[in-house]
Amino acid sequence: MxxxxxxxxxxxxxxxxxxxxxxxxxxxxxxxxxxxxxxxxxxxxxxxxxxxxxxxxxxxxxxxxxxxxxxxxxxxxxxxxxxxxxxxxxxxxxxxxxxxxxxxxxxxxxxxxxxxxxxxxxxxxxxxxxxxxxxxxxxxxxxxxxxxxRLTGAAVVTMLALLVVEGALVNGFLAVVNRLAATADRTDHPGVVRPVAPERSGSPVSRVPWKTLGKEGRAFVAGGPTAAELSEFTGRPALTPIRVYGGRSSAGSLSEVAGLVVAELERTGAFDRAVLAVVTTTGTGWVDPAATEGLEYLYGGDTAIAALQYSYLPSWAAFVADRESPQAAGAELFDQVHAARERRPPDRRPELVVYGESLGAFGGQAAFDGLGDMTTRTSGALWTGTPNSTRVWEDLTAERDPGTPQRLPVVDSGAAVRFADDPGDLDLSAPWGGSRVVYLQHATDPVVWWSPQLLTRRPDWLAEPRAPDVSPQMTWLPAITFWQLTMDLVFAADVPPGQGHHYGPVETVEAWVHVLDPPGWTAADTERYRELVEGR
Incomplete structure (x- = not known):
């Protein structure tokens, strides 16, 4: 020693x-x-x-x-x-x-x-x-x-070690994970039953076979509030929300799956609804119920939500093994839905919004060149827990107004895009623009703040005043902070709502309110929704 x-x-x-x-x-x-x-x-x-x-x-x-x-x-x-x-x-x-x-x-x-x-x-x-x-x-x-x-020997050994680690160990491990995930994809969550409503993919009249939707896709189309539940909450007649989905095995290529989803939107009359949401899923095809159900309650079911599955791998494995598929899926699905919407008369087009959480936020933002493109082609966007390496997020954070912190940047006084740890952070003095973009990102979410740059460089968010729920004793240390946040990633979502990578239904619905400003919705409605969620 x-x-x-x-x-x-x-x-x-x-x-x-x-x-x-x-x-x-x-x-x-x-x-x-x-x-x-x-x-x-x-x-x-x-x-x-x-x-x-x-x-x-x-x-x-x-x-x-x-x-x-x-x-x-x-x-x-x-x-x-x-x-x-x-x-x-x-x-x-x-x-x-x-x-x-x-x-x-x-x-x-x-x-x-x-x-x-x-x-x-x-x-x-x-x-x-x-x-x-x-x-x-x-x-x-x-x-x-x-x-x-000596130099040659060191170089050869280093190269061989990297090849062994990346090829034999990492790729071999991911291959095993992929096989296990593909097997699990054929099973179902407890209580999931094939829907009979024509507004759902996988139903008897759907063009997408039920078995091809994947485990998370079947849970998505079979779940959510019914028209009766929405009507009870709003006190008005409600519609059955439209949910369409394409599984990894529903068609041959990613483009064909996206085309099948668009065909399902046409079949269900989704383009006649008030709001149409394009969701980029996480690795397994999971769609966050907090985001989808909240949107459906806001509009009494006058909504349509479209999503597709691009992988069997869980998000962490997909992020390591294949970062291209979520981006390709996000761009392909949005572009096809947007094109279909543009073919309709301007007065018969629904509000088009986009959503993604975690790897879904990473993939969904790949559909856009930047904030201007996002606000031009959508009526709004909600991104939660965006990974640090997401290009649009990186650009906006780097271009923040002077004096605003990295964890809560303000861009152009908040005219088009706003960042929030808590929905109250969205209330800025500047007026909103026509199309609104919201980034929900907790100060304690390692998915947002993890980066290889932590190995050698202190980030701004650790040089600035800390958020109230971040330990004042936390500091940046070379290499150390990188490995600490790497360990934090493992159980990032196993914390109460509003912390870590756990974005709860109430804060998500409040974010949707800021994005869409739904007619007739009040702060009292938000509190009633909170009571509904907490009473489950």
């Missing part, structure tokens, strides 16, 4: 205990601590070697070495327990901030065991790669200068 590397590892271990956006289970904290400790050890070894290359080679006597090692061991005996206690305290603080029940303090001591296992495993892999590099360098030095042989 390198003493310098061990010191760096201890520092990185302590840093990994600092709070991030969401509370982490003890085993994920252990994984993060292990990765960070291994990173610190590698950094320390690198510093020591660089110092030796500069000629800094202190020659300690054997007694001095023993005393130094004893002092380091004593430091470890104090440093590690204190770091664990502080980590437990900070995690408790984060739980209180986001409203999560505390029940893990007693398990926090197991973090050390997981961290040591992960760190040692990573160190051993690094040693194995170094040994392979040296073997290649030794063999190559018989034909080329030693310096060239």
């Amino acid at each position: 390198s003493s310098v590397g061990l010191v760096f590892a201890l520092v990185f271990f302590a840093w990994s205990m600092t709070p991030s956006l969401l509370p982490r289970p003890w085993y994920l904290q252990g994984v993060a601590a292990g990765i960070c400790s291994a990173t610190g050890y590698l950094a320390g070894v690198g510093v020591a070697r660089f110092a030796r290359a500069l000629g800094l080679r202190p020659r300690w006597s054997e007694p001095t070495r023993r005393r130094g090692n004893a002092l380091l061991a004593a430091g470890v005996g104090v440093w590690v327990p204190v770091s664990l206690l502080l980590g437990a305290h900070w995690q408790e603080q984060v739980r209180e901030l986001v409203g999560v029940r505390s029940d893990e303090r007693s398990y926090y001591g197991l973090v050390l065991a997981v961290a040591v296992a992960v760190a040692v495993g990573l160190r051993d892999v690094a040693l194995l790669l170094r040994a392979a590099s040296r073997r290649l360098a030794a063999a190559g030095s018989r034909f080329v200068p030693p310096a060239v042989a």
